[in-house]
Amino acid sequence: xAAPRSVSSTMQRLGRAGHNPGRVSxxxxxxxxxxxxxxxxxxxxxxxxxxxxxxRPPRLCLDVLAQHLVSMACTQEFGVEDVMDILAGAYPFYxxxxxxxxxxxxxxxxxxxxxxxxxxxPRIIYDRIHDRISGDAYSRMLAVSAGGTIxxxxxxxxxxxxxxxxxxxxxxxxxxxxxxxxxLLGTFAWQIVSIMRDTVIVSQANTSGARLPFWHGDIKGRKxxxxxxxxxxxxxxxxxxxxxxxxxxxxxxxxxxxxxERALDFLLSQQKSTGILPDDRTILVEHFMDENSNHQxxxxxxxxxxxxxxxxxxxxxxxxxxxxxTINCTADDDGFLLFPYDGTPLPDGxxxxxxxxxxxxxxxxxxxATPLFNMNFRYNAARALLMGxxxxxxxxxxxxxxxxxxxxxxxxxxxxHPILRETKRECxxxxxxxxxxQSVLNEIQSGNIQIREMYLETPSPMSLPLRRQTEASxxxxxxxxxxxxxxxxxxxxxxxxxxxxxxxHLARVSQRMxxxxxxxxxxxxxxxxxxxxxxxxxxxxxxxxxxxLKGRALYVEPGxxxxxxxADDYEDALIKGQKNAGKRLxxxxxxxxxxKSLEQTAERYLWPEERALDILTSLCDQKKVILQxxxxxxxxxxxxxxxxxxxSRRRQITTLPSGCYAALMAMRLRISAxxxxxxxxxxxxxxxxxxSGRSVGECTFACTSWKLSPGTYGFAVISG
Numbered sequence: 001x002a003a004p005r006s007v008s009s010t011m012q013r014l015g016r017a018g019h020n021p022g023r024v025s026x027x028x029x030x031x032x033x034x035x036x037x038x039x040x041x042x043x044x045x046x047x048x049x050x051x052x053x054x055x056r057p058p059r060l061c062l063d064v065l066a067q068h069l070v071s072m073a074c075t076q077e078f079g080v081e082d083v084m085d086i087l088a089g090a091y092p093f094y095x096x097x098x099x100x101x102x103x104x105x106x107x108x109x110x111x112x113x114x115x116x117x118x119x120x121x122p123r124i125i126y127d128r129i130h131d132r133i134s135g136d137a138y139s140r141m142l143a144v145s146a147g148g149t150i151x152x153x154x155x156x157x158x159x160x161x162x163x164x165x166x167x168x169x170x171x172x173x174x175x176x177x178x179x180x181x182x183x184l185l186g187t188f189a190w191q192i193v194s195i196m197r198d199t200v201i202v203s204q205a206n207t208s209g210a211r212l213p214f215w216h217g218d219i220k221g222r223k224x225x226x227x228x229x230x231x232x233x234x235x236x237x238x239x240x241x242x243x244x245x246x247x248x249x250x251x252x253x254x255x256x257x258x259x260x261e262r263a264l265d266f267l268l269s270q271q272k273s274t275g276i277l278p279d280d281r282t283i284l285v286e287h288f289m290d291e292n293s294n295h296q297x298x299x300x301x302x303x304x305x306x307x308x309x310x311x312x313x314x315x316x317x318x319x320x321x322x323x324x325x326t327i328n329c330t331a332d333d334d335g336f337l338l339f340p341y342d343g344t345p346l347p348d349g350x351x352x353x354x355x356x357x358x359x360x361x362x363x364x365x366x367x368x369a370t371p372l373f374n375m376n377f378r379y380n381a382a383r384a385l386l387m388g389x390x391x392x393x394x395x396x397x398x399x400x401x402x403x404x405x406x407x408x409x410x411x412x413x414x415x416x417h418p419i420l421r422e423t424k425r426e427c428x429x430x431x432x433x434x435x436x437x438q439s440v441l442n443e444i445q446s447g448n449i450q451i452r453e454m455y456l457e458t459p460s461p462m463s464l465p466l467r468r469q470t471e472a473s474x475x476x477x478x479x480x481x482x483x484x485x486x487x488x489x490x491x492x493x494x495x496x497x498x499x500x501x502x503x504x505h506l507a508r509v510s511q512r513m514x515x516x517x518x519x520x521x522x523x524x525x526x527x528x529x530x531x532x533x534x535x536x537x538x539x540x541x542x543x544x545x546x547x548x549l550k551g552r553a554l555y556v557e558p559g560x561x562x563x564x565x566x567a568d569d570y571e572d573a574l575i576k577g578q579k580n581a582g583k584r585l586x587x588x589x590x591x592x593x594x595x596k597s598l599e600q601t602a603e604r605y606l607w608p609e610e611r612a613l614d615i616l617t618s619l620c621d622q623k624k625v626i627l628q629x630x631x632x633x634x635x636x637x638x639x640x641x642x643x644x645x646x647x648s649r650r651r652q653i654t655t656l657p658s659g660c661y662a663a664l665m666a667m668r669l670r671i672s673a674x675x676x677x678x679x680x681x682x683x684x685x686x687x688x689x690x691x692s693g694r695s696v697g698e699c700t701f702a703c704t705s706w707k708l709s710p711g712t713y714g715f716a717v718i719s720g
Contacts, residue, residue: 001030003039005333007046007226008053031259034266035465041253041263042230053223058430061092062418064149066104066384071143073124073135080105080131104418105133107384112417114528115584116410117591117636122524123385128565129551136520145389151379152400157199158185166190169200173213182210221305222333224436231280231302237267238277266461273460276452278302278335283444285453286460287346290467294343298463299351300335306433307440310363311354312336313370317362318353319346330469337466348453356441360434367427368412376431377423378404384419501641505648506633509640510594512537519543523552526563529592530585531570533559533604536593558606574605582607582615587624590634597631679716 004010018025031037072078083101087093109126123142125134155168167185174195182191182205191205240246246267250260270277278284284300301308309331316329316338326341338346367373381387381404411417428434443449459467515538516522522543526532534541544561547553552564562570572581586601602612616632619625626638
């Protein structure tokens with residue numbers, strides 16, 4: 001059904017037929033529309049000529065490596081050298097270095113989160129001093145419950161009312177469906193009974209009015225080599241010269257009579273609209289207005305999605321230099337479409353403004369803001385077991401998206417984070433072809449690829465698929481307003497709505513909920529929370545002494561216990577006097593040891609009060625620390641106490657009986673005024689509400705202080 005996305009997938013499907021000895025494999029393609037019939041013929045022609053795409057195996061794969069390391073830690077203790085010996089046996093890992101492995105281990109141990117004072121539980125136990133890695137019960141639970149490389153795409157499970165699993169539905173299809181809707185799944189029609197957080201309950205129904213569901217897959221798009229093959233065929237169409245010759249070229253592709261005639265009509269309509277077809281030496285750019293009189297720019301390019309998508313970002317960035325508005329874009333195998341949100345016309349000649357020398361750097365800089373990067377970051381984080389599990393069950397997709405967005409927001413500036421590196425590599429190498437993009441841009445600059453730009457009253461037929469995708473993009477773009485406006489409004493509203501936390505809630509959020517149960521957990525606590533004074537946490541002193549004998553903990557002046565791995569940080573802060581190191585210490589201390597005053601902070605680290613004040617003031621300016629009544633609070637704890645205060649005040653609110661509300665409303669009808677004005681006030685304040693005739697006379701108008709005469713009622717009716 002429909003046109004295959006690649007020649008290799010065509011050959012794979014074809015290979016499923018004709019397995020008996022002596023039989024020839026035969027494939028029939030069934031296009032859904034005229035344009036699909038055309039590309040079915042292109043793919044069949046490329047397959048017959050052996051134009052299969054070159055394979056490009058992935059490299060590094062640090063997300064899969066993280067999963068392997070957690071699995072290894074569940075069974076035995078190992079070191080980095082042991083890992084390097086194993087990685088030599090797999091091609092994707094041949095470029096992985098020992099430093100890469102250590103970065104992944106630090107990520108699994110939670111170092112990146114601990115630096116930002118996020119108390120995440122380590123996925124492995126990493127002894128950096130002795131280079132030993134082991135696991136615990138949480139490691140085993142992650143490896144068993146969250147393992148695997150197939151990403152969670154948010155498919156809803158379809159179950160009957162008796163609990164029988166029937167299949168899966170796409171998330172967007174479920175969003176567009178309502179209780180009572182009918183759809184086809186398998187050979188039966190089903191009616192939606194209820195929609196739960198990740199399950200759709202259905203009952204069997206008749207097929208009348210049932211819809212066909214749709215699913216969205218991860219499409220990497222047509223590669224440049226296949227696009228050039230399609231472009232050569234288009235060029236033959238351009239050179240055909242007559243309708244008869246064009247139809248003859250179509251029949252060579254293997255199209256039947258009906259599909260050939262439809263494809264011919266489609267091509268003739270396109271030629272009538274644009275005068276020429278896009279090919280391997282021509283890019284068409286058409287400017288037009290849609291049904292809502294908004295200007296759009298369609299770029300017809302046969303080079304495939306792996307070229308068109310990064311090229312669309314570059315052209316969009318070039319357009320933003322001329323226009324002070326938000327511009328969105330949608331890309332596909334056959335081109336890309338640009339549409340400003342305010343509908344203003346786009347300037348011409350934008351493709352010529354894209355510099356081949358700067359293209360790679362600009363694309364890499366724009367990448368983190370794309371949906372492709374966000375989606376693959378979530379997939380990779382889940383594969384690396386960073387999403388965690390809850391009750392050994394799959395987490396709903398909306399929770400995964402929230403956790404992924406929060407994680408990405410905190411790590412976007414951490415260029416060395418393994419999952420960021422892997423996501424960038426995957427997008428730039430597996431989904432996009434930057435070398436091919438460079439080649440196409442150089443051909444444009446040299447004139448070997450020509451740009452044909454035109455202004456049309458109506459969009460051409462080839463733009464229809466991209467225009468459909470634009471509608472879907474607008475429909476599922478939950479923030480069509482520019483992000484800067486959203487952020488400004490959000491900050492202003494939050495600032496205006498903030499209240500001062502109550503003292504008891506400020507004290508409660510700083511209380512410790514759990515204590516370490518053994519030396520290993522104590523060492524993890526030191527890694528997460530930083531320095532500890534003797535007696536500050538209710539634990540046996542022997543545990544600290546044992547960790548010190550093993551070289552995993554240190555006792556430093558002024559009377560602080562720290563993890564041995566943090567020795568360099570405390571040397572920088574306490575001896576060398578580095579401000580950034582001191583800020584990390586103070587921020588972590590306020591997060592896990594509770595609020596402190598200026599004097600307490602200076603005394604804890606034996607600093608002069610001037611230096612402690614400088615560090616605390618800097619943290620306040622960065623909004624990481626809040627000052628209230630001479631006491632410094634960690635911003636996260638302060639916000640948590642504020643939320644607890646709001647919850648507490650909400651719990652104090654009680655609902656009064658309905659009679660009290662009725663009395664309040666009736667009392668507001670009684671005013672000091674003339675009878676007619678009282679009547680007008682009563683009618684105005686109760687307009688739009690339904691009353692019986694008796695209640696109007698006995699309740700509403702009885703609340704007036706004057707007895708209304710029939711004449712007053714009559715005047716009110718006559719005057720409207």
